[in-house]
Amino acid sequence: MQAKTDKRARATLFRNRLTEAIQTRGTSQSALARAVGVDRSTVSQLLKGDAARLPNAQVVGECARALGVSADWLLGLTDRPETAADLLSNAASLTEAPRALVDEQVFQWHQEAAGYKIRHVPAGLSDMLKTREMLEWEYAPHLGRSTAQAIGASQDRLDWMRGSASDYEIAMPLYEVESLAHGEGYYRALPREIRAAQVAQLIDLTEQLYPRLRIYLFDARRLFSAPITIFGPLLAVLYIGQNYLAFRDTERVRALTAHFDLIVREASVGSRDLPAHLRALQAETGLAP
Numbered sequence: 001m002q003a004k005t006d007k008r009a010r011a012t013l014f015r016n017r018l019t020e021a022i023q024t025r026g027t028s029q030s031a032l033a034r035a036v037g038v039d040r041s042t043v044s045q046l047l048k049g050d051a052a053r054l055p056n057a058q059v060v061g062e063c064a065r066a067l068g069v070s071a072d073w074l075l076g077l078t079d080r081p082e083t084a085a086d087l088l089s090n091a092a093s094l095t096e097a098p099r100a101l102v103d104e105q106v107f108q109w110h111q112e113a114a115g116y117k118i119r120h121v122p123a124g125l126s127d128m129l130k131t132r133e134m135l136e137w138e139y140a141p142h143l144g145r146s147t148a149q150a151i152g153a154s155q156d157r158l159d160w161m162r163g164s165a166s167d168y169e170i171a172m173p174l175y176e177v178e179s180l181a182h183g184e185g186y187y188r189a190l191p192r193e194i195r196a197a198q199v200a201q202l203i204d205l206t207e208q209l210y211p212r213l214r215i216y217l218f219d220a221r222r223l224f225s226a227p228i229t230i231f232g233p234l235l236a237v238l239y240i241g242q243n244y245l246a247f248r249d250t251e252r253v254r255a256l257t258a259h260f261d262l263i264v265r266e267a268s269v270g271s272r273d274l275p276a277h278l279r280a281l282q283a284e285t286g287l288a289p
Contacts, residue, residue, distance in 0.1 A: 011054050013076040015047055021067040021074070022047075035066035093246045105244065107160075109231050115165045116232020119260040123227040123239055124186065125177075126170055128161055129215075131201050133194045166232075168213045169271075171263045173220035177202070181281040196287040203278045206271070214271035218263050230257050 022032060029047070033040040036059060046055060046063075054060070054075070064071035072078045095105055110118070120126060127135070135151050161168075179185040181199055183192065206215055218225075227239035236256040238245040247253060269277045282288040 007054070010076055014054055014060075014074055017069075017074050017076070018063060018067075019047055021063075021069050025067050027067070032063065032066055036062040093248075095244050095246065096242070106229075109229070109235065109237065109246075110161055110164070110166070113166060113231035113234050116234065117167045117169065118232065119169045119171075119228075119230040119257065121171050121225045121228045121260065121263070125172070125180065125198075128168075129170075129202060129205060131194070131197050134190075134198050137190060137194060162209070162213075167211075169216070169260070169264065170213070171216045171218055171225070171260065171267065174217045174268055175220060177217065177278065178281065181278075181285045181287060183285075192287075196282075196289070199278055199282055199287050200289065203275050203282075206274050206278070210271065215274050216264050216267035216271055217269035217274065217277070218266060219268045223263055223266055225259065225263055228256060228260070230260055 022029070029043045030040050033043045036043070038059065042059075046059075055063075060071050060074060064074055070078060070080065073080060125134075130138070132151060132155075136148070139151070175185075177199075180187050180190075180195060183190060183195055187195065202215075205213060228236065229239075230236045230253065233250070233253060235246050235248045236253045237247075247256070279288070
């Protein structure tokens with residue numbers, strides 16, 4: 001609960017913040033008076049008067065509007081000078097999501113969050129986990145002749161992510177790896193040798209990189225998640241197809257983190273059990289080496 005401030009202290013804080021806002025805005029007392037619709041002497045009194053009284057709500061609101069700050073900030077009710085509209089604008093942003101490998105925006109987010117835990121529910125199989133042959137099969141229709149160059153350029157970024165100081169938790173639905181192993185659904189046209197190599201790589205990665213890389217499988221009949229990546233406490237990003245919707249406000253980041261943590265708690269296959277589960281799929285589908 002915010003500490004109660006006496007009237008004189010509140011009035012002093014208002015004068016200080018009004019002065020700061022005028023200086024930051026680069027305006028004058030006369031210009032502010034015209035924008036607010038009061039005499040210049042009224043503004044002068046607001047800035048220099050010794051009385052413990054605050055101006056009425058109309059004057060406070062008009063001053064805030066004219067100076068582009070929050071009325072709550074002028075009154076000392078918040079330490080954020082931005083208006084509610086500016087706060088909302090800064091809290092969420094929409095950016096383009098190209099159909100490509102690790103794009104520049106995603107890589108920048110990973111770099112920004114270096115050292116924090118990164119939680120990820122991919123749209124399919126995470127690019128970080130794919131073999132080169134898998135990437136070539138998946139991205140050739142989108143990248144055409146530049147596929148090899150794009151994969152080569154992205155490999156350094158994928159290696160950076162794997163070698164960064166961040167811990168990674170990845171949660172995928174059970175059907176993703178089962179469809180991969182059986183060559184069903186999205187993976188129906190994927191050659192058997194590529195599927196076999198991909199499952200083998202998943203086993204290698206989950207064993208070699210544990211516990212810094214932890215992969216969980218959840219039952220999509222019980223839980224649902226949109227594709228999402230949570231970069232520590234900094235931001236959470238939803239993938240919606242053509243765009244990323246990024247949230248930086250603490251409340252939403254915490255809510256989406258809690259959503260991810262629920263998926264992990266309710267996972268059907270934990271990170272420790274994943275290699276055994278994958279080996280069972282190898283045996284079941286004849287993909288074992």
